[in-house]
Amino acid sequence: MQEKSVYAAHEAVQRLINEVASALNRWKEENPPHDYWRAPLAGVADASDPLFLRLKQAVGPDHALPRDLLPSARSVIVFFLPFKAELAEQNEEAGVFAARTWAESYVVTNRVIHAVNDHLAAWIARAGYEAGTTPATHNFDEKRLISPWSHKHVGYIAGLGTFGLHHLLITESGCCGRLGSLVTSMPLSATARPDREWCTEKAGGECRACVVRCMYGALASTPFNRHACYEQCLRNDAHHADLPLTDVCGKCSCGVPCSGTRPGASL
Numbered sequence: 001m002q003e004k005s006v007y008a009a010h011e012a013v014q015r016l017i018n019e020v021a022s023a024l025n026r027w028k029e030e031n032p033p034h035d036y037w038r039a040p041l042a043g044v045a046d047a048s049d050p051l052f053l054r055l056k057q058a059v060g061p062d063h064a065l066p067r068d069l070l071p072s073a074r075s076v077i078v079f080f081l082p083f084k085a086e087l088a089e090q091n092e093e094a095g096v097f098a099a100r101t102w103a104e105s106y107v108v109t110n111r112v113i114h115a116v117n118d119h120l121a122a123w124i125a126r127a128g129y130e131a132g133t134t135p136a137t138h139n140f141d142e143k144r145l146i147s148p149w150s151h152k153h154v155g156y157i158a159g160l161g162t163f164g165l166h167h168l169l170i171t172e173s174g175c176c177g178r179l180g181s182l183v184t185s186m187p188l189s190a191t192a193r194p195d196r197e198w199c200t201e202k203a204g205g206e207c208r209a210c211v212v213r214c215m216y217g218a219l220a221s222t223p224f225n226r227h228a229c230y231e232q233c234l235r236n237d238a239h240h241a242d243l244p245l246t247d248v249c250g251k252c253s254c255g256v257p258c259s260g261t262r263p264g265a266s267l
């Protein structure tokens with residue numbers, strides 16, 4: 001059993017949200033005019049959660065365990081930076097290629113995630129604990145397109161949401177946004193996971209809007225064709241060749257019922 005949390009259960013997530021928001025706001029002040037995000041979310045997983053072992057089947061045998069990243073790991077912190085609605089609207093309306101703003105926000109959000117990780121690591125160090133961070137992206141096997149640390153799967157374990165038909169994590173603030181995570185020796189209470197599917201189709205309803213939005217053959221078949229998806233991401237990188245690497249697409253996450261909120265959130 002994990003040792004007693006340094007915060008009461010309800011307090012840990014709010015503390016983390018405050019720290020992520022503080023890092024985000026400082027970054028925005030220092031880097032105008034970039035402002036692509038809504039209020040952040042955060043969740044915590046117990047580093048000993050048996051679901052981490054199952055990621056070796058669900059993601060790949062090389063998926064790391066929290067203690068591979070930090071031998072003293074007790075908790076895994078995951079945060080989500082939801083995008084503003086206009087970003088999704090612009091990407092939805094942009095046609096075949098990713099919108100310019102969508103590509104730019106990807107580059108910029110990678111920097112923000114790095115800054116948030118640094119801020120959280122410093123906050124953790126001041127409290128007398130250790131932290132281990134991983135890159136926001138581009139840490140995957142380029143042949144198999146599998147990451148040794150999947151932020152979205154770790155986000156699921158940390159109770160941030162459930163997977164949609166589009167293989168993205170649907171959070172309370174939807175799926176349009178970016179996840180970051182870090183491992184710490186700080187004992188924190190784990191966040192409860194949702195007790196039902198938040199994707200309408202997976203919950204037994206009818207939707208499939210994301211499948212319709214994917215014009216590139218990645219979601220039309222089962223299993224997910226990750227190579228078809230990545231080829232479109234690389235076409236977008238070539239389309240926005242003047243930007244740093246922008247291997248993104250995101251059409252399946254824009255203009256769908258789970259873009260900015262979880263379906264049925266008000267029910």
Ligand code: SF4
Pocket residue numbers: 163164165166198199200201202207208209210211256257258263
């Ligand atoms: S668009 Fe509909 S089917 Fe696709 S993930 Fe969202 S809720 Fe599920």
Ligand code: SF4
Pocket residue numbers: 166213214215216217218219228229230232233248249250251252253
């Ligand atoms: S990111 Fe693009 S290519 Fe990949 S599944 Fe979504 S819509 Fe299809």
